[in-house]
Amino acid sequence: MPALPRIVRRITGPACSGLVSNLAEILAVGEAMERALALLDGGYVVAIPTETVYGLAADATNGVAVARIFEAKGRPRFNPLIAHVADLAMASRIAEFHPLSTKLAEAFWPGPLTLVLPQRAQNGIHPLVTAGLDTIALRIPRGFGGELIARLGRPLAAPSANSSGRISATTAEAVAADLGEKIKLVVDGGATPVGLESTIVKIEDGRLRLLRPGGIAAEEIEAVAGAELMRGGGGIEAPGMLASHYAPGASVRLNAKKIAGGEALLAFGRDRAEGWQDAVALRNLSEGGDLREAATNLFAYMQALDRSGAATIAVEPIPHEGLGEAINDRLARAAAPRDKIA
Numbered sequence: 001m002p003a004l005p006r007i008v009r010r011i012t013g014p015a016c017s018g019l020v021s022n023l024a025e026i027l028a029v030g031e032a033m034e035r036a037l038a039l040l041d042g043g044y045v046v047a048i049p050t051e052t053v054y055g056l057a058a059d060a061t062n063g064v065a066v067a068r069i070f071e072a073k074g075r076p077r078f079n080p081l082i083a084h085v086a087d088l089a090m091a092s093r094i095a096e097f098h099p100l101s102t103k104l105a106e107a108f109w110p111g112p113l114t115l116v117l118p119q120r121a122q123n124g125i126h127p128l129v130t131a132g133l134d135t136i137a138l139r140i141p142r143g144f145g146g147e148l149i150a151r152l153g154r155p156l157a158a159p160s161a162n163s164s165g166r167i168s169a170t171t172a173e174a175v176a177a178d179l180g181e182k183i184k185l186v187v188d189g190g191a192t193p194v195g196l197e198s199t200i201v202k203i204e205d206g207r208l209r210l211l212r213p214g215g216i217a218a219e220e221i222e223a224v225a226g227a228e229l230m231r232g233g234g235g236i237e238a239p240g241m242l243a244s245h246y247a248p249g250a251s252v253r254l255n256a257k258k259i260a261g262g263e264a265l266l267a268f269g270r271d272r273a274e275g276w277q278d279a280v281a282l283r284n285l286s287e288g289g290d291l292r293e294a295a296t297n298l299f300a301y302m303q304a305l306d307r308s309g310a311a312t313i314a315v316e317p318i319p320h321e322g323l324g325e326a327i328n329d330r331l332a333r334a335a336a337p338r339d340k341i342a
C-alpha cells in the first residue's frame with residue numbers, strides 16, 4: 001500500500017513563488033471565504049466542508065464549472081448532483097414545493113436531508129447538474145457551505161469530494177490526498193460532524209421514497225412526515241445505489257465474528273470478534289455502541305485501516321436500526337464485487 005501523497009500547502013507571495021506547486025491550497029474556514037468566492041465566480045471547483053462530508057462544489061448555473069466536477073471526480077456523466085442552496089426561498093425558485101416537502105424542509109434544513117423534487121422551468125440550473133432529469137436534488141448544508149452560497153447568491157452543485165467510487169472524505173486532508181492535484185482550493189473545516197452523506201428522499205405524488213439512507217435516520221423523517229418511507233424500486237437513481245461504491249483499496253468482509261491473521265478489524269461496541277488480537281490494525285467505530293458516533297467515524301476509520309496495508313478489512317456486525325441502516329448500506333457497497341464499479 002503506497003503512503004498517502006504528502007500534502008504541501010501552497011505558499012504564495014513573491015518571496016516564495018518558487019515553491020508554488022500544483023497541489024491544492026488548504027485554507028481554514030475563517031480565512032477562505034473571499035478566495036472560495038473568487039474561484040467559484042471564475043467557474044472553478046472548490047472543496048468545502050459540510051456537516052455530512054466534504055463536497056466538491058461548483059456554480060450550479062455554469063456548465064463549464066459543473067463539468068469540472070465530473071472531470072475531477074472521474075464521475076460517470078449520468079450521475080446527477082445535489083444542488084445546495086442557502087435558504088428555502090432559493091430552493092423554491094429552483095423546484096416545486098408541496099406542503100409535505102415544505103414540512104420536511106422546515107424540520108430538517110439546514111441539515112443532512114436531500115429532497116428530490118420536480119424542477120421549475122427556466123430555473124437557471126445547468127442540465128449537467130441533473131443529468132437531464134426533470135427532478136432535482138436539493139439541500140441546505142449547515143455551516144460554511146450555507147454562508148458561501150448566500151454570499152455567492154447562486155446554488156452550488158456538489159457531490160462528495162472524492163474520486164468516483166471511493167470513500168467520501170470527512171477531513172480536508174483526505175480531500176487533498178485524493179483530489180489535491182486536480183483542484184485549487186480545499187476549505188478546511190475540520191472533521192465533518194455527521195460523517196455520512198445526507199439521507200435522500202424523493203417526493204412523488206405526495207408519497208415519500210427513500211433513495212439513499214444517510215445522516216438522518218429514516219425513522220426521524222417518518223415521524224415528521226407521519227407516513228412510512230417507501231423503499232426499493234425507483235431503479236438506479238442514486239449512484240450511491242450502484243452496487244460497488246465507497247470502495248477502499250482493501251477488500252471488505254462483513255459480519256465478521258472471527259478474524260483471520262493478516263486482516264484489519266473494524267470493530268463496533270464492547271464485544272470483540274474472536275481472534276481480534278491477530279488483527280494487523282484495529283479501529284472501533286464506537287466503544288459504547290453509539291450509532292451516531294459510528295457514522296461519524298466510518299469513512300475515516302475505513303481509510304485508516306486501508307492504509308494499514310491489510311488485504312482485507314473485517315467488519316464486526318452493526319445493528320440495523322437508526323443510523324445503522326445507512327452505515328450497513330455503505331459497508332455493503334464497500335464489500336461488493338469491484339467489477340460492479342461504474
Ligand code: TXA
Pocket residue numbers: 050052053054055056079080081082112114116130133135136137141158159160161196197198199200211212237238239240241
Ligand atoms: O451529504 C451529501 O449528500 C453530500 C454533501 C456534499 O452534500 N453529497 C453527496 O453527493 O453525497 P453525491 O453526488 O455523492 O450523491 C448525490 C446523490 C447521488 O446518488 C445522485 O444519484 C442522487 O444524489 N441524485 C441527485 N439528483 C437526483 C435526482 N434528481 N433524482 C434521484 N437521485 C438524485
Ligand code: MG
Pocket residue numbers: 159160168
Ligand atoms: Mg459520493
